[in-house]
Amino acid sequence: RCRAMKRVLVLVTCLSASSALSCGDASTPVWPKVYTTSGRIVVPKASVNEPFVAYYDETASSSRIDYWDGHVKTFQYSNAPGFLLRIVPVIPGTQHKVPSCFRQKDSQGISPQTVLPDLKSYKCADVDIIDGVHNQKWVFYEKRYMRNIKFTMLVKIEPKNPSQIVPLVFEVKVQDILLGTTSDHYFIYYDSYEPSLESVPNWKTEIDESLASCTQYPNSTSKSLNYFNPMTEFVSNVDDHISDEWEEYKKKYKKMYSGLDNHMRRLNFKQNYRFVHSVNRAGLSYKTRINQFADWKDEELYALRGRHFTGESNNASVFPTEEVLAKDVPASMDWRLYGAITPVKDQGLCGGGWAYAATGALEGANFQRTGTLVTLSEQALMDCSWAYGNAGCDGGDDFRAFKWAANHGGLPLSDDYGMTSQEGICHADQLVLQGPITGYVSVTPNDPVALRAALSTFGPISVAIQASQKSFIFYSHGIYSDTSCKNSQQDLDHYALLIGYGELRNKKYWLMKNSWSSLWGNDGYILIAVDDNICGVMTSPTYVTT
Numbered sequence: 001r002c003r004a005m006k007r008v009l010v011l012v013t014c015l016s017a018s019s020a021l022s023c024g025d026a027s028t029p030v031w032p033k034v035y036t037t038s039g040r041i042v043v044p045k046a047s048v049n050e051p052f053v054a055y056y057d058e059t060a061s062s063s064r065i066d067y068w069d070g071h072v073k074t075f076q077y078s079n080a081p082g083f084l085l086r087i088v089p090v091i092p093g094t095q096h097k098v099p100s101c102f103r104q105k106d107s108q109g110i111s112p113q114t115v116l117p118d119l120k121s122y123k124c125a126d127v128d129i130i131d132g133v134h135n136q137k138w139v140f141y142e143k144r145y146m147r148n149i150k151f152t153m154l155v156k157i158e159p160k161n162p163s164q165i166v167p168l169v170f171e172v173k174v175q176d177i178l179l180g181t182t183s184d185h186y187f188i189y190y191d192s193y194e195p196s197l198e199s200v201p202n203w204k205t206e207i208d209e210s211l212a213s214c215t216q217y218p219n220s221t222s223k224s225l226n227y228f229n230p231m232t233e234f235v236s237n238v239d240d241h242i243s244d245e246w247e248e249y250k251k252k253y254k255k256m257y258s259g260l261d262n263h264m265r266r267l268n269f270k271q272n273y274r275f276v277h278s279v280n281r282a283g284l285s286y287k288t289r290i291n292q293f294a295d296w297k298d299e300e301l302y303a304l305r306g307r308h309f310t311g312e313s314n315n316a317s318v319f320p321t322e323e324v325l326a327k328d329v330p331a332s333m334d335w336r337l338y339g340a341i342t343p344v345k346d347q348g349l350c351g352g353g354w355a356y357a358a359t360g361a362l363e364g365a366n367f368q369r370t371g372t373l374v375t376l377s378e379q380a381l382m383d384c385s386w387a388y389g390n391a392g393c394d395g396g397d398d399f400r401a402f403k404w405a406a407n408h409g410g411l412p413l414s415d416d417y418g419m420t421s422q423e424g425i426c427h428a429d430q431l432v433l434q435g436p437i438t439g440y441v442s443v444t445p446n447d448p449v450a451l452r453a454a455l456s457t458f459g460p461i462s463v464a465i466q467a468s469q470k471s472f473i474f475y476s477h478g479i480y481s482d483t484s485c486k487n488s489q490q491d492l493d494h495y496a497l498l499i500g501y502g503e504l505r506n507k508k509y510w511l512m513k514n515s516w517s518s519l520w521g522n523d524g525y526i527l528i529a530v531d532d533n534i535c536g537v538m539t540s541p542t543y544v545t546t
Helices: 002-020 205-211 222-228 231-236 240-252 259-280 298-304 321-325 353-370 378-384 398-408 448-458 531-536
Strands: 034-043 048-057 062-067 072-077 083-090 098-105 123-130 133-144 147-158 161-176 181-194 286-288 439-442 461-465 475-480 494-504 507-513 525-529 542-545
Touching: 034 259, 048 259, 083 222, 098 222, 181 231, 181 259, 222 231, 240 259, 259 286, 321 448, 353 378, 353 398, 353 461, 353 494, 353 542, 378 398, 398 439, 398 542, 448 461, 448 494, 448 542, 461 531, 525 531
Parallel strands: 475 525
Antiparallel strands: 034 048, 034 181, 048 062, 062 072, 072 083, 083 098, 123 133, 133 147, 147 161, 161 181, 286 475, 439 542, 461 494, 461 542, 494 507, 507 525
């Protein structure tokens, strides 16, 4: 009987708590006019997970949001004359970070930027208790041009004082009516929250300190407003700046779309735009930028990468370690300065990177042997090396290309056997071949000393790398150091040409030539950090012998 009474009491207690906190009794949360919070912006489709700290003071008409541990600081100040500020540490050629400040005048009506959505139009959808914490879920549905948008705010409440509200998660999910799919989905997670600014009394001091040195930003377009206040896109779900940038992008890269195709590619562009700008706020050793791939589909990007790991040995000759390491190795090397590198090429929508890397190695070796630079044909390898295991635009390996070139006496000139970025009928036997090789050698894996020695001694080297990371695809300049770019044999999915090495601001790098045109990277090239074998540059390097 006692046990039964206890069960009844527990049940009654739980029902009473749930009843007291039911949606019927819930009042719409109203955020305080002053608060500070920290959290993360998470956009799965854009590979964004960006930390922020926000300070909001409506009573003083001002707010501040720091991104990536304060690397980028943005201020919104609406008292006349209102202004926006963005403070970024930049490196103008020295080892010291110098704060750089840009200012935007109040030309479109500036307001303090909240990171908590206004819930006055939201409806309570659910009340539950998880691990003893009382939560309320508030939702709001909105239909905008061919889109159904669901806004969800999850808050924690104090049972004894329901007016004490703590934000937990803000979620936005966009259902695209035309596509019938979820076209956008992101979250703002609130990791800490305090309904005051008492613990951070000096959060506005940098405004006064920075105003004297701020450079006036030239425009007041949606693009500039997003530059100064990226949070507004996520809290208010606005993307006017994306529409403006999309039109500029199509003009710049001469892309013409219509109808559903234009709509789908704009969505791709939007997520990649978010990624690029989030990375660039992080203060890394490299920068990214929007390039010709920003609107590409996943399957199109996959087609660029033509290395498929089979586990088969490449049967390369043994690297002459003692002989090579006995040579003097320069502190830096760039084979472009010696005239050994042809202009950057474009493999197009074709997984032929293996052919470009192999051809580059042959061009460099031929220059070493003759002192003359000639441009050899990748297309010949695409068309003619099928019997050696390569598959044209569907992928291949550098060592299979080297075997073909060694057995046939080199390659035709590119002028005689032009690139079509698709497979064709082999007709190399009708042409004069140049750049003969005798074989190929694998450099000792994961040995930067050996690789530098081989590169300076034998010329440009073909390397297998991973090229599927968004940060690699949208690389712009600086030393690429994304440790998520893998280096195991089975993860390497592309080939490129290693042409140099050096050191910048005490950070050692490899200099690599890609085959994604001069529109990609730094005029078609990339610097990759030596430490941690980023992207697998040192995993499987191979050079040819003459």
